[in-house]
Amino acid sequence: MTKHFFTGAFVTAIVLIAGYLVFGNTQGDTPNSKQPGGPVLLTVAGKIGAGNRGSNDAFMDKLFAFYDIAFDKAYTFDQAALEALPQHQATVRASDWPAAHTFEGPLLSDVLSAAGVADASTVRFSALDGYGAELAMKTVNDYPLILALKADSTYLGLGGRGPLWLVFPTQDYPALAQEGDAGWSWATFYIEVE
Secondary structure, three states: OOOOOOOHHHHHHHHHHHHHHHHOOOOOOOOOOOOOOOOEEEEEEEOOOOOOEOOOOOOOOHHHHHOOOOOOOEEEEEHHHHHHOOEEEEEEOOOOOOOOEEEEEEEHHHHHHHOOOOOOOEEEEEEOOOOEEEEEHHHHHHOOOEEEOEEOOEEOOOOOOOOOEEEOOOOOOHHHHOOOOOOOOEOEEEEEEO
């Protein structure tokens, strides 16, 4: 009679590990929770859904550490993920601009919805230059605010107003123009939802 070396628990553990290695960790593996394939342009944290990344890493996430940004989980977007959302345009000219510009990108409300935001009151923006802006969620829900990837058909780049610029369609909604452009967070890289 041959003695079996493998116990039931050991065999179960081997099967689970093999399944993990072959199929990957599928916990939370829904279309809205996949990690981006390209460089992350935007991170959304706070009152979000499941997220697609864990907490920030003190070594790798130096910009978050520099701005004292910490989170347990977040939802990240690369360019492809942002462009997979419905795209919208708005042509805007602020009073101190030399010309009007046409902006294109997803609605902020669609971005937040993709991140699983369902019940929030405040949205805070952090920009690469340290600027911060805050909006009431009611404003986000009431107006088609665009998280612009492009201006005049050209991608917004680092060193300019990119990677993302929160744009208020003031030409179509004069009430937004009364607030000025203080909420127009350009070079946005992080959104905190409360």
